[in-house]
Every structure is written in structure tokens, then in C-alpha cells.
Amino acid sequence: MQFAKLASLLTLLASSSVLAAPLDTGSNSTAPVQVLQDKVIALLEAKGNTKKGIETTSKTGCSVATARIRREWSTLSKPERKEYIKAVQCLRQLPSQSDPVAVPGARTRYDDFVAVHINNTRTIHATGNFLTYHRYLVALYEDALINECGYKGAQPYWNWLAYQNDLSKSPLLDGSETSMGGDGAYFAHNGSKTAIGWFQPGKGGGCIASGPFKDAVANLGPVAPTMDGLAKSPSPLAYNPRCLRRDFTSRAPRTWFTVENFLNLTTGAASHDVATFQTELQGRFGDGFLGMHTAGHQSIGADSADLYSSINDPVFFLHHSMLDRVYWMWQALHACQSRAIAGTRTMMNSPPSDNALVSDELPMGPLGPSKTIAQVMNTLDGDNLCYIYM
């Protein structure tokens, strides 16, 4: 009888611990992230009030109280999500402003963003400007949605710390009319090549099968496809219209989209200097640590796993918004180093190049004026940027 009682108690404990384990949404496990988020806002508010130091925002009127607020996708109302989707679709229909000789494949305004990313790939990844270049790229995209497509909101972000086991269940990627589309249609293939070896195929691999971006078309790339069966374009900027493809897999998000990694980057061992922070976040190319950035690209798969042309998939901007949020948090939490950069001007310093300087330009072609790294270091400076994350 005692044994039976003990056994049933153990069963109860076991089942309750199953219930108490992090849900698939990750909502139980992200409390430390919210604590940090609140701390960051408090730090930025304090800076604005005391008018001390380089982050002072008083001159331009930009402050935490007046800044544009970038939110997580799932916290937008359904009408807000639809407004964002409508603006993205608008940008994918407006005519290109690229030089047709330099970029023969660009047809839409969205393609202009793709072309600029493709053109600069080897000088904006694993370089000293990786974080600032992508920050400014997302900001110009947000501006284009607002100024060219009448969008009234801010750029939303993809919360990495939810739905790691099944992206197709997330409000962002569930294929509903208020999502950024679902997985690709089934396409028989042998998986994808990654920095840590061959990944098994997911259930997709074909054209986006559901949601507002069903059968969405990409005009440029693939430039460096990694998925079996995805063919490379004859030339990086040639006109190569085809459907955009996805192949959701959970191995990378389950491994890297963890609170532990997030804390390591923002307050832990990887947060102590910008070089370590940047490398751990982006991925340690070459030694098998994908990092949260590369894991995100890998988890969407197919077109999104292409180092050059992943930007064809509009989820790119939600992914890079989250990346920028982590950088924004790190900067606020490490104020003394918030303007430090590390790295050279060429990808993994190949070919060898000089160290990047904060006076380096971030070339954006027809997307907007080029700015220096220094000009986009503070998201509350007001002259160049004025936004926060919530």
C-alpha cells in the first residue's frame, strides 16, 4: 500500500513536472529575458534624463518616450499584422529603383534590398560592420514600408525563444492569413549542407504553401544555395524568377534558441567584449557553433539559408530585427563598450583587410543615404535612428 502510494505520488510528480516543463511556446522559460528587457528600458530612460554621456538624446527630442516601438510579432493585434503584411506585399510590387545595367534582375523595390545585400555580402558578414550594417538595413526597410507603402507601425521582430520545436505552430509562421506564411510545400530532397554537417530534410523544401506569401516570387539568387535540389542562379544579379522556398527544421532552433544562449550573450561570459559577443551571436563560422543568427536562417531553410540571398524571404527582416534587439540590449547593458567594434572589412578577413573603423561607410545604394558605423550605433540618437524594442 505504501509502495502503491509512493508510486502514484511519483507518477503525479512526474506528470506535474512534465506540465511545468517549458511549453512549446517557451513562454514559461523567458522570464529572465523580460527582466533584462525592463532593465534595458530603465537604463535608456535614465540616460535620457541625466543627459550624461554619449547616449544623450535631448537635442533631437528622441527619447524612450517618443521613439518608435518595435514589438514581437505575436503581440501585434491581427489587424496590425495584416497592415504589416500589406506593406511588405506593396514593397514587393513597387518598381525597382536600381540601375538596370548594374542589377539586371531587379524588378521590384523589394528586390533593391535583395540586390544591395547580395552585392555587399562579403563585406558585411563576419566583419566589423556586421551588426551596424544589418541594423541600418532593417531601419531603411522600415522607412520604406512607412514612406513608400503607407505603413503606420514599426518593424516587428521574431521572438526566437518560442516555438523552437515547431516553427509551423508559431503565429509568425503558421501559414494563417495573419502570419508571414507557412512552410514550403513538400519537395523530396536529401537535406541541407550546414556549417555543422548535413541537416535532415524537413517536411517542406518547395514553394511557400500557405498564408499571405503563398507562392511568393523571388527574382534574384539563389547565389549560394545549401539545400539539395535548389539550383544556383547563373549570375548573382541576373533575373531568375522562381518561387521562394522554405524547409522548416527544428534542430538549429532547439539547440541555439535557448534562454541560456540569450543570457550568455547579454550578461554572461560572451557579453564581456564586443568581439566575443558578435561572434557568438552571429555564429562561429568554421568551428560548428551556429549561433542564434545562423540558426535562424537555417531553421527556415531553403532560400533563407543562402548567405547572399536569404533576404529574398521577408521573414529575414523579422529575424534581423531580433538580432538587432539583442545588440541593442547588449549596448545598453555594456554602456562603456556600446560604441566598440571588432573585426576587419572582409568576411573572416579573407582576403586580408584592415580593421573596420567607426568612420567606415555603410553603403546602401538606392535604399537610402549611406551612413557611417558611428551614425547608427545609438538607436535613440534621433538624427539617424529613433526606436526601441519592447
Ligand SMILES: [Cu+2]
Ligand atoms: Cu546578411
